[in-house]
Amino acid sequence: MSFADARRSSDERRISPVFWVLLAILGTSAWAVWQGYGAAGFGVFLFVVAGWMVSLCLHEYAHARTALHGGDITVGAKGYLTLNPFKYANAVTSFILPVVFVLLGGIGLPGGAVFIERHRIRGRLKHSLISAAGPLVNLAFAVVLLVPVGAGWLDGSPGTAQVGPYLVHTFPAALTFLALLQVSAALLNFLPVPGLDGYGIIEPWLSLKTRRAVEPFAPYGLLAVFIIFWQSQVNQWFFNLVYQIMNLFGVDDFYIYFGQHLFRFWQL
Template identity: 65%
Template sequence: MTTAVTSSERRVSPVFLGLLAVMSVSAWAVWSGYSASTGFAVFLFVTSGWIVSLCLHEYAHARTALHGGDITIGAKGYLTLNPLKYTHALLSIVLPVLFVILGGIGLPGGAVFIERGRIRGRWKHSVISAAGPLTNVAFALALTAPFWLGTADDMPDAFRYALAFLALLQVTAAILNFLPVPGLDGYGVVEPWLSYGIRRQVEPFAPFGLLAVFGLLWIPEVNQAFFGAVHGILDILGVAQWDTHWGQEFYRFWQGEPQIPALSP
């Protein structure tokens, strides 16, 4: 099926390569301390890294859809990793970045349009929906590798904190995406297995699922329980809440440069 996609439709976009360049240079600036503002370097590193993960998330949806039978994916530009090709650039990029800035939450957004009618088999539909958040899981494991391998203590403090905060965003994105809420990937995983009647009843609520989740996270009790689960997962991966806290403090460079603590408690 992939033979229907031309080489130009698979070519990685210069926009994505530019994001990787920003992520790499800012990561070096944080690591080396070669920056007038460590906080601003952390902001660039985490934000560009977060957008890169969003691109990979949507690419995973598109790639599995292509193999599942939707041969229109390539013509839509989804395989180029260009975030500007997404059907809802505002939901896919702008709002998720805004949520990170405002609340430190890796909230997922809407993205690629898949022609589900071309795909046969309930398992294929479920795998396509699961592919995106599983990418966030893989990204989180890669980011936390220095922590669960025991090498994080050898990294500069600011870089360690930035890495921890970016990992937190991946974990929050994975958890939220897997919620069986209409409009989110978790519902897309279970939807093929629901009866036609249930799907018809739930369908009108799909556009409001993301907003409902965001609203619930503003409830203190829900927010506390959610981040308790997030930090519980990160703790298993070797990332302490101390690290993610200071990562977010550095990320908010507009509040002033925080003083790096000499020792972790």
């Protein structure tokens, strides 16, 4: 490898300033929420939105990094390894819409951003792992957030907010709501629906005839999921499942409710 090639490879993997800014916002808002500095609701809002965007970057990075090791050496030149959200194939579906859905409904809408040159990758298992890498990051993120809350390590955190008759520790509440987004995003992404990662996991194992029959519906998979989840009964069933998963970590519904309540600071 020449010096120019080495330098180009290093540039392709250098973390973007945009991602560093997101981390700075996440860290600053986390400190403010922990200490109880400033308006509690707005601090929780900044922390959750920044944390959600960081997780989206890591989700797409996981797809790209797994693809790189699977044989697609073009992901670096496309900027996918820089953690820069503006380098992804579709910033609207990957970042803008997910953030809007968090604001509107508190659901972790999955995005689809990195364009993988699948013909460069050999082996069905590699294709499945590339698709699974993103939602697995969301699951890992959720575990990291839920363990300290469920274990009660943060119950004595200094930052508190008075919500009606309740005194709420804001930091564990914020972590819990961010974890809810991660769990919901992982569950949605694992659905075997064309256009989502769940279908990408099983697609390599389907017959060519089946894949060709499903292919025209892929662009509408996410829209179909949105329409189905707009139904109150399906939405309720889905969130009951999310709450049950979070309860497995010992997280009380108290933090789930008040985390979302504080996030919507404009309604306080």
